Amino acid sequence: MKVTLGLERLLSEKIVRVSGKRVGVIANPASVDSELNHAVRLLLEHPEVNLTAILGPQHGVRGETQDNMIEWEGFEDPLTGVPAYSLYGKTRKPTRDMLANVDTLVLDLQDVGARYYTFIHTMALAMEACRDSEKHFLVLDRPNPIGGIQLEGPVLDPRFKSFVGLYPMAIRHGMTIGEIALYLNQEFNLECELSVVEMTGWDRSSYYDELDLPWVPPSPNIPRLETALVYPGLCLLEGTNVSEGRGTTLPFEMSGAPWVDPEKLVRQLADLNLPGVAYRPLFFEPTFHKWAGHLLGGVHLYVTDRTTYRPFLTGLALVDAYRKQGGDRFEWKDPPYEYEYELLPFDILCGTDSIRKELEAGSTLETLEASWQSELHAFEEARRPYLLY
Numbered sequence: 527m528k529v530t531l532g533l534e535r536l537l538s539e540k541i542v543r544v545s546g547k548r549v550g551v552i553a554n555p556a557s558v559d560s561e562l563n564h565a566v567r568l569l570l571e572h573p574e575v576n577l578t579a580i581l582g583p584q585h586g587v588r589g590e591t592q593d594n595m596i597e598w599e600g601f602e603d604p605l606t607g608v609p610a611y612s613l614y615g616k617t618r619k620p621t622r623d624m625l626a627n628v629d630t631l632v633l634d635l636q637d638v639g640a641r642y643y644t645f646i647h648t649m650a651l652a653m654e655a656c657r658d659s660e661k662h663f664l665v666l667d668r669p670n671p672i673g674g675i676q677l678e679g680p681v682l683d684p685r686f687k688s689f690v691g692l693y694p695m696a697i698r699h700g701m702t703i704g705e706i707a708l709y710l711n712q713e714f715n716l717e718c719e720l721s722v723v724e725m726t727g728w729d730r731s732s733y734y735d736e737l738d739l740p741w742v743p744p745s746p747n748i749p750r751l752e753t754a755l756v757y758p759g760l761c762l763l764e765g766t767n768v769s770e771g772r773g774t775t776l777p778f779e780m781s782g783a784p785w786v787d788p789e790k791l792v793r794q795l796a797d798l799n800l801p802g803v804a805y806r807p808l809f810f811e812p813t814f815h816k817w818a819g820h821l822l823g824g825v826h827l828y829v830t831d832r833t834t835y836r837p838f839l840t841g842l843a844l845v846d847a848y849r850k851q852g853g854d855r856f857e858w859k860d861p862p863y864e865y866e867y868e869l870l871p872f873d874i875l876c877g878t879d880s881i882r883k884e885l886e887a888g889s890t891l892e893t894l895e896a897s898w899q900s901e902l903h904a905f906e907e908a909r910r911p912y913l914l915y
Contacts, residue, residue: 528738532666532704532723533568533634534559540723541574543630543664550579550620550628552613552652554587556636556742565634565666570606577608578627583635583648584614585745614644618689618865619651622659630662631655636744637703639672640758641682642690642875644864645744646706650692653711653718665722667704667914669737671754672832674700674730674915678758679838680898681905682877689864691877696905697838698758700730701913708912724914733832747777755829759841765872767857768848769822773812780810782824783848784817785855791825794847798891802835804828839895845872846885858882 536543549569551557557565570577580587580603587603587610603610611624625631631652635645649665656663679697693714701709704722711720734741734751743749748757753776760778763770771780782788788807795805806826812818825844829835849856863871873879884894 527727527729527732527736529560529669529725529727531559531668531725531739533557533565535726536632536664536666536723537568537572541572543721543723544569544632545574546576547629547662548576548578548627550581550625550631551577552581552583552631552633552635552648554582554585554635554744556744557634558740558742560739562740562742566603566606566608569632570608577606579624580606580608580610581613581620581624581631581652582610584644586612586614613648613652618648620655625655625659625661628661630664632664632666633703634666634668635703636668636742637670637706638744638748638754638757639670639698639700640761641679641695641697641699641877642761643757644689646703647689647692649703649707650710650716653707653716653720657716657718660719662719662721663707665704665707665720667702667722667725669725669728669732669734669739670700670702671734671751672698672758673733674702674913676700677902677906678836679902680876680878680881681901686869686874686877686879688866688869688874690874694905696902697877699905699909701909702728702915705909705912705914708914709909712912713908722914728915730913730915747772749775749777752829753778755832755835756827756837756840759837759839760827760844762841762845762872762875763848765859765863765870765875766845766848767816767859768845769812769816769824771812772815773818774810776826780808780824780826781844782808782810782822783852783855784820784822785852786823786848787851788823788825791823791847791851794851795825795843798843800836800840800843802829802831802833803840804830839891842881842885842894843891846891849885
């Protein structure tokens, strides 16, 4: 499927949007066109664009940092000579100083389709900053790599607002980053001067590997599309003391802990008959992050049918299986997490504490899944006017 990205359309037919303007860009290593040319270089070399600032989301402009690391505050990019700033350091919202020499702030980031992924929240804060500084905000749209049809999971309870959930959205939201910008701006009265350069050729039912586009990891631990497929569920392990596979070659696809009997774990999971997924027992030793240097037992997930696979429900099943097998050795991680110092990380990720409490009370997966259906349907209806494809 031939897709023309928002970046490509901006430069080929929509350049008037930035012509003669001082332009800032929020970008990272995945901000490339279909021939792997980077947005920063393309904007810098365009004769009608004056690139004056580069801003990076979590993991940095260069994509070099791991999770939950306070990053560099600013530097002059040695490749371009343009000032570069971090939006995942002491501040996550562009300051007036960062935008002082900017007329239009362009965002070109590849989202992965899950509410936890911080890029959409960087975008929301940038929209607020542009409103406050009276700057134009321009989103260059990109595909949702795991499709734009399936939705799943609870909708954020505002009491659990964090940098992995600033506004009420489902965990698997089924939207592009441009659609999310339109949704947030209108539904939550951000009052940002917003424009979106749409893609052409993208179909909501498409997954990224069905497109004529190269995959560039949007962050260090989303190395391939298969990782993005499981991420909306397996990211929940970040709220526990179970390794989510960081420090291995297959983060999120592999997980484990020192107390786990892999064969027993796989039998537990197989007995649940969850759709579209298969399991392989394994042992592994992370090179960094949780349990670095320890031998862990665990499981490798394989998505066998994308259309029926439910990543969030599968993630809950895995968390519960680890909890039951671990007993007192299993732990919910304590704060801080993503700049939050009071709420449990697992509750922050779920956007509610009810799921953790229901798991502890022995509720079934069927009961849990039924509990979020009404709010999920309401979100599906609320997002409908903002769908572009």
